Amino acid sequence: MVPILDIKQLFADYLTGVKIFNDRDYLSPHFVPQEILHRDEQITQIAHILLIALKGGIPSNILMYGSTGTGKTAAVKYVARKLQQQCQENKERTPIFLYLNCQETNTTYRIMAQICNMLNPDEVVPFTGLPTDALLVKVTDRLEKVCAGTVCFVVLDEIDVLVKKTGDETLYHLTRMNAQLQSAKVAIIGISNELNFKDLLSTRVLSSLSEEEILFPPYNAGELSDILAARAERSFQAEVLEDAVVPLCAALAAKEYGDARKALALLRRAGELAERKGKQMVTEDLVYLAQEDMSRDCVEDFLSRSPLQLRIVLLAVYLLQKYGVDPIKTGEVYATYCELYRLVERDTPLTLRRVTQLIKELNMIGILETKTKSDGRHGRSTYMKIQISLAQIQKSFASDARLGTLLDYVPRAVRRPDLAPVNDHFYKRLL
Secondary structure, three states, X not given: OOOHHHHHHHHHXXXXXXXXXXXXXXXXXXXXXXXXXXXXXXXXXXXXXXXHHHHOOOOOEEEEEXXXXXXXXXXXXXXXXXXXXXXXXXXXXXXXXXXEEOOOOOOHHHHHHHHHHHHOOOOOOOOOOOOHHHHHHHHXXXXXXXXXXXXXXXXXXXXXXXXXXXXXHHHHHHHOHHHOOOOOEEEEEEEEOOOOHHHHOOHHHHHHHOEEEEEOOOXXXXXXXXXXXXXXXXXXXXXOEOXXXXXXXXXXXXXXXXXXHHHHHHHHHHHHHHHHOOOOOEOHHXXXXXXXXXXXXXXXXXXXHOOHHHHHHHHHHXXXXXXXXXXXXXXXXXXXXXXXXXXXXXXXXXXXXXXXXXXXXXXXXXXXXXXXXXXXXXXXXXXXXXXXXXXXXXXXXXXXOOOHHHOOOOOHHXXXXXXXXXXXXXXXXXX
């Protein structure tokens, strides 16, 4: 750790030290280059669909599939920019593109409110409080005012997240909006990481979606190398990259992901390591160090530094979920925690209240998902499940000298399901 007294010197050394980067923003996943490499087929498909807007028609809706970092969003933005430039040259109304990330905006109400606010930021629609029908009226009114005589393309990035969480109600409303519009038009561009996304949609939405589908396959090593070389030319100072660095980053990313974002992040991290170490060049060794740094498991790192009590609580939830206990209540977790604790320690386990606080901590950092529900006359109970993969939890505990041997332990709640609690206080009385 750098002492506080050295921070000022650290900043000074950075400002006067070796300059590796020219403009690292070119390595950002949000940067859209002037030309998109190795996506000619997909770009041509998008352009053929959208060109109808040049003559005032309503383009077909589009569903785009592909894993993360395969150029889906960049391709849409590239074609959108070209389409808008063409309309400006023809002195025609320019189509409007609204980009919404469904990881962040993931309910029908929030999607519609966000559309309203993007169309007219001066009249903000609250993100809660309006009846759905009133909100839909506001959306159509603003579309008529702002998009009269042109098309509004609603781009829903990670649309599968939205549909999994709230169903396809958003798509249902958007696909039927053109019937209520007079001079404005709406088209949907859905971007999904899941190839079977359409299986999530109801028949009524599929019938009105009338979509065209475009697949974005993962990049291979040669394609990633071309993409990195084009970005590196503008990102780095001249002659600071060893010749093998770009092909190596491409090969490593292609082997694991086929993901341009990961390849760009790897190259950027290698450059940043060169800066921090005061190196004159970005070398292959730094690429491998960057890969090791990026591959570090945050969950494993967190658990290795966490108190024993918190790790045992998480192990209790893991074992219950592993053996199919559903739903998992706080009482069952507490009972299992007590069993596990007595296997590794001799003193008294924590109280139920303190274990409940640890469960809340695990919920706050995103490892557990918890919900509190009423059990009627039996009171209220907290239900939970692990948010990340069980394999990741198992890997993290496998290296734990004290708890790794308990990964196959069968809790009493699994061996004696007849003792399943009616509420969270049952086990407190039992123990």
